[in-house]
Amino acid sequence: MHKVFISLVFLLTVFFAKAQYPGYTPVSDPAKFKVDFSVATQKATSIKSDFTQEKNMAMLSEKIISKGKFWFKKESQVRMEYSQPYQYLMILNKDKVYVKDGQKENKISTSSNKIFQQINKLMIDCMQGTALNNPDFTTRVFENKNMAMVELTPVTKVLKKLFKSINIVVDKKDFSVSTIDMIEISGDNTLMRFINKELNVSIADSLFIIK
Amino acid sequence: MSASRIRYLLLSSSLLYLLACSPAYRQMQPATGDVSTLQKFKPAFGTALYRTRVDVVGNHLSGLLLIKKMPDSSLRLVFSNEMGFTFFDFEFATNGNFKVYSVVKQMNKKAVLKTLRKDFELILMQRLGNTTTAIRKNNASIYYVFQQTKGYNYYITDSTGNTLVQMERVSKKKAVVEAIMKDYTNGIPDTIGITHKTFNFTIGLKRIEQ
Numbered sequence: 001m002h003k004v005f006i007s008l009v010f011l012l013t014v015f016f017a018k019a020q021y022p023g024y025t026p027v028s029d030p031a032k033f034k035v036d037f038s039v040a041t042q043k044a045t046s047i048k049s050d051f052t053q054e055k056n057m058a059m060l061s062e063k064i065i066s067k068g069k070f071w072f073k074k075e076s077q078v079r080m081e082y083s084q085p086y087q088y089l090m091i092l093n094k095d096k097v098y099v100k101d102g103q104k105e106n107k108i109s110t111s112s113n114k115i116f117q118q119i120n121k122l123m124i125d126c127m128q129g130t131a132l133n134n135p136d137f138t139t140r141v142f143e144n145k146n147m148a149m150v151e152l153t154p155v156t157k158v159l160k161k162l163f164k165s166i167n168i169v170v171d172k173k174d175f176s177v178s179t180i181d182m183i184e185i186s187g188d189n190t191l192m193r194f195i196n197k198e199l200n201v202s203i204a205d206s207l208f209i210i211k
Numbered sequence: 212m213s214a215s216r217i218r219y220l221l222l223s224s225s226l227l228y229l230l231a232c233s234p235a236y237r238q239m240q241p242a243t244g245d246v247s248t249l250q251k252f253k254p255a256f257g258t259a260l261y262r263t264r265v266d267v268v269g270n271h272l273s274g275l276l277l278i279k280k281m282p283d284s285s286l287r288l289v290f291s292n293e294m295g296f297t298f299f300d301f302e303f304a305t306n307g308n309f310k311v312y313s314v315v316k317q318m319n320k321k322a323v324l325k326t327l328r329k330d331f332e333l334i335l336m337q338r339l340g341n342t343t344t345a346i347r348k349n350n351a352s353i354y355y356v357f358q359q360t361k362g363y364n365y366y367i368t369d370s371t372g373n374t375l376v377q378m379e380r381v382s383k384k385k386a387v388v389e390a391i392m393k394d395y396t397n398g399i400p401d402t403i404g405i406t407h408k409t410f411n412f413t414i415g416l417k418r419i420e421q
Contacts, residue, residue, distance in 0.1 A: 053294070053295060055291060055295040057277070057289060059312070060277070060279050060281075060287055060289065062258060062277060062279060064260065064275060064277065064291075064295075064421065065421060066293070082293055085260075085419045085420060085421050086262050086275070086293070086419055088273070088293045090293070090294075099273075101264065101271070101273040101293075102264070102273075104264070104271055104273070106271050161316060162296065162315075182294075182295065182296070184296070184297060184313075185313070186297065186300065186312070186313050188297060190294065190295025190296070
């Protein structure tokens with residue numbers, strides 16, 4: 001009876017996972033995945049990439065597509081430059097955030113802003129491969145032949161009000177981030193795709209300086 | 212005296228009081244005119260995306276405002292930051308109803324929502340045909356005055372009526388909000404600006420093409 005119950009739970013889990021994320025099944029050994037993910041991302045000291053960002057507004061049947069360039073460098077440095085259809089620069093450097101919107105510059109200390117602090121940590125975690133250890137989320141991992149998807153479900157009060165889940169798809173060959181899908185409570189989502197990725201290239205520290 | 216006549220007299224006297232009290236409008240004369248002339252300034256939104264900058268008491272906020280006309284002719288306004296996160300999603304129905312689909316906690320305050328509602332109602336110009344008007348003019352401008360639940364909305368054109376110079380939200384004694392819409396393309400303004408006069412709050416919209 002016990003075995004039948006376990007089998008039933010397993011089958012239901014697989015069924016619902018498939019239904020939720022077509023083409024993906026739960027990873028058979030999440031602990032091994034976590035180790036592999038961590039080891040692979042430890043080797044990545046920098047990432048340079050182009051990105052496209054697609055915000056989908058389900059109820060309005062509208063989407064907003066933006067494009068730009070992305071840089072990541074250990075430890076905890078991210079630069080995102082939006083170039084289309086607007087100019088916008090954001091630099092994350094440890095616990096500081098700098099944004100430049102046209103001529104307007106703004107510096108934010110994440111230590112004094114809980115939302116920025118958690119989003120900052122999430123972005124860094126995605127790149128450093130430490131997202132699976134982030135206590136702000138519960139995690140489930142799914143996979144197909146080439147990709148793995150980490151589903152992060154917020155547990156903190158602040159993030160729970162903002163996101164239903166954040167799904168990160170990584171390429172299994174090098175565990176580099178392929179997409180980040182931020183799904184809001186309303187059902188709207190923002191999908192960021194990282195393309196033309198270059199790992200472990202030389203990136204100047206000056207790109208991340210917050211004056 | 213009938214109730215409707217009393218209402219008319221009260222309304223007329225309150226409009227006169229307003230116009231008499233406000234120094235900027237002291238020199239204006241009552242005028243006749245066609246309110247429908249304002250219809251050409253009413254934004255003909257289908258779908259429009261605006262780069263948006265908000266400055267409020269020393270804080271700067273930027274993002275994108277999507278305005279979309281829905282099949283029932285209501286307008287949806289969705290404001291999100293550059294990374295896609297939604298700050299608010301509002302609906303302005305043609306009958307004057309206002310619905311909040313979503314709003315972040317920091318903005319979910321009665322006074323904030325009321326201010327944003329009134330500001331956007333001023334520029335969306337959805338209910339010009341449904342409220343009582345008075346028309347005044349001076350040498351340079353024609354003022355179309357629309358009574359609101361509290362205060363008035365003013366639409367100010369040049370003396371020919373061909374250019375929308377400014378819009379105002381006016382309390383009993385003074386303009387509390389000034390707004391502009393200009394550089395129309397296919398009936399949609401390229402630039403929209405809203406400036407509060409009683410505290411430091413501005414909204415700037417510049418249309419962008421995707």
